[in-house]
Amino acid sequence: MEHPQQPEGATAAPSDYFTGTAWVKPLVPAGTAADCVVSDVTFEPGARNNWHTHPNGQILVVTAGTGYYQEKGKPIQLLHPGDAVDIAPDVVHWHGAAPDSRFTHIAINPNASKGGAVVWLGRVTEEEYNDYKP
Numbered sequence: 001m002e003h004p005q006q007p008e009g010a011t012a013a014p015s016d017y018f019t020g021t022a023w024v025k026p027l028v029p030a031g032t033a034a035d036c037v038v039s040d041v042t043f044e045p046g047a048r049n050n051w052h053t054h055p056n057g058q059i060l061v062v063t064a065g066t067g068y069y070q071e072k073g074k075p076i077q078l079l080h081p082g083d084a085v086d087i088a089p090d091v092v093h094w095h096g097a098a099p100d101s102r103f104t105h106i107a108i109n110p111n112a113s114k115g116g117a118v119v120w121l122g123r124v125t126e127e128e129y130n131d132y133k134p
Contacts, residue, residue: 004044007104013041013049017120019129020047022096030112037109037117043067048096048129051121053089056111060085060095067103068132069095076132079103094124098132 004021006012013022021044028038040063048068060069060079067079072092079085079095087093097103109117 007040007042010040010042017050017052018047019050019123020044020096022047022049027106030117035111035113037112039107040104041107042102042104043097045097045101046099046129048124049094050123051092051094053092053119053121054087054109054117055089055115055119056109056117057089057091058087059108059110060087061106061108063104063106065103066098066101067096067105068098068129069093070128078132078134079105092121096124096129 007023007025010023010025013024023042025040027040028034028036030037051072062079062081062083064081068076069079069085070076070093078098095105
């Protein structure tokens with residue numbers, strides 16, 4: 001297997017909250033006038049984050065590859081470049097790469113000064129991850 005290429009300016013995503021290899025590149029830090037935290041996140045094939053919520057919601061904008069997004073209790077959605085996902089506050093969800101594709105999205109976390117950007121929950125199991133039905 002080819003060694004994953006780290007995107008320029010990115011650091012490894014924390015293994016406590018991600019399964020597989022993922023990279024995070026901060027684009028807009030907390031404390032700006034827009035009050036948003038914006039990051040470019042790249043997942044290697046099969047990688048995904050844990051179930052989690054965002055107290056102030058989140059917007060994902062897909063920029064490359066094919067990925068998955070799932071809200072608790074709903075089917076997995078397939079994501080492609082140009083797709084956007086508007087995630088309401090406190091909705092339990094996860095996102096990551098499809099099994100055969102690297103996947104990159106921009107994550108926009110609004111109202112950063114009004115509480116934490118993310119609340120991490122448990123890992124997405126292999127069974128949950130492999131439950132995509134086209």
